[in-house]
Amino acid sequence: MDLDAVRTFVAVADAGRFQEAADRLAVTQQAVSKRVAALEKDLGARLFTRTPRGARLTIDGQAFLPHARELLRAAERAAASVRPGSRALRVDVIGRRLAPAELLRAFHRTHPGIELDVVTLFDADAAVDALRSGTIDATFRAVPHSAGQSTDGIESVRVYDEPVQLLTGPDHALAGARSVELSRLAGHRIWMPGLVTGTEWGTYYDDLAAAFGLTIEVTGPDFGTDPLLDTIADSPALATLVGELTRLVWPSDQDLRRIPVHRPTPVYPHSLIWRADNPHPALAALRAHLHATRPEPPGVGTWAPGWA
Template sequence: MERGAADLDLGTVRAFVAVTEERYFSEAAARLGISQQAVSKRIAKLESDLGARLFARSRSGTDLTEDGRAFLHHARALVSIADQALEVLRGRRRALRADVLDTRLASIDLIRAAFARVGGALEEDLRHVPAYLEPVHLLVSRDHPLADLRKVEMERLSGSTVWMPGNHPESEWAEFYRSLSAAFDIRIDTSGPNFGWDYFVEEIGSGERIGFVGERCRLPWHPRTVQIPIADPAPLYPWSLLFHPRNQHPVLARLIRFVARDLRPFDPRHQWLPDLDRAAFSG
């Protein structure tokens, strides 16, 4: 009965080449970083798969049998091709894919990885690095009583209604503004319609509504709107860099170092963060 073709284990082939070149199983084991017993098992498996004896042992080491000499050239070729394939993938310059929630938000400046607020336990084994604390500003029309102020103290907003139609109820940003609302007696109006930034700015500029926006949010220009910093305390939106631990892209480590280097820590004397975010952004 004809013997079936064997699927060669590359690890056993590497062991064969190492023993051939080192002549001792112990030296081959040290070269491969495994035990001598493991080398012996790999050679035994290879000989079983090939149906041939490859080595003859002696006091002076190991010598190739006739079958071993016939297999050596092919074994070296297999190992060389495998090493070349690994080197191609390891050295390949792949683009680091990154994402942001909206091209008008401050996170676009940090990369241009996904940036978002964590605010609790992450799903799918994701990791995060605190990236940026963005001050929240007030957006009002030029006719609003607060429009001429250089800054607005938080207590002056107590009892106000702030219009934020883009706050999806299950989103991390909606949860942030619910915490802000509870802390400072501010009502967040999420009623629509939500037709995007242009509509939002137009509505603020042409009426009595007021809104919250990030300091570095790229708002559409409108002649009837004014953006004012909030102070005493200044509310901060916490952006984090999210990534998966299996992502081994070489640029990712550099991006993480860049983000961590420029982070300014939270100052509880003059700034406000929800309790969920304080630990990550303090110190």
């Protein structure tokens, strides 16, 4: 149904005259007459009777009027739902315990009035496909894009270099260290069953292991974070690597240790990625927030893969 014709019908019903409705709509009287005639033909019903005093609703016109008003209200609600800023900003954070979720939480604390829709997509390809299709507004990923580079309308900017830490149980040989040099991890068994070949985090840790001669094991099923912590807590031989902002909570009797790694410090390169033509004002606010709050890049004494 032609909404312009419905809008014209309501205007004539309210004004009582075709000419007055034309003035309100800023069109000619002839255009009003054509729209009403087209609507009557579409409905198969006569909506107005012309009289010397103007236009009077027929019985069918009276029956149609409340539904016409509801159609226009529904159309307005539909349009308002997708106006920039009227819906929640949908952002992919990979996982709710990881650094991107912490970065987004910090943004929400600073901008509590901005509505957010937080999602977790599996890998970078799925996230970029979602960006292209318009099902998300932004994603945090480690990707081989320089700041501001645009590829097929997709832009990215590096927003946080997250130090990677060693996590051990209390009986591990390195458990008592205040910090540990990266080279000292060679020969120790680092267990990371959640690594998946082809993902950005899988590629990152593959490159880290190759660069420093580390042994990273991915054996066994990935039952999630809590079973991983249980195993690490009870093992004198196994350790794992976690991001500094990864949210982990364990029972006090596990006595797990988070140990900074240095000389060099491996950093995980988080970037924000979005479509260049996305007009959502909250996206601009998120980018500005991340730019203003980004820590100084660690620079000398850190390691990141060459593709980052």
